[in-house]
Amino acid sequence: MEHSHQRDKEKLLYPRARYYGQIKPENLVFNANLQEFSQKVSYITCLETSGKLAPHEAYENIKALWKQLKRSRKELGIGNESSSDIT
Numbered sequence: 001m002e003h004s005h006q007r008d009k010e011k012l013l014y015p016r017a018r019y020y021g022q023i024k025p026e027n028l029v030f031n032a033n034l035q036e037f038s039q040k041v042s043y044i045t046c047l048e049t050s051g052k053l054a055p056h057e058a059y060e061n062i063k064a065l066w067k068q069l070k071r072s073r074k075e076l077g078i079g080n081e082s083s084s085d086i087t
Helices: 002-013 025-049 055-076
Strands: none
Touching: 025 055
């Protein structure tokens, strides 16, 4: 029963949306990374909005997460085939 509560808690704190794109391992990994990025940005913005985190700290945290996501995308080779590049 304790395990069930832990699983429910994780689903609430770290929700995952179903992936509908092209099924390739690198796309699935990037999608998981993107969802994690989104969830963390949401937490940071809530902390900043409530005054628990200074604006410059929120900015630096989000900037670090963005760099991590970009590095993940590059390592997975996502978007190399298109001419549009995310900066």
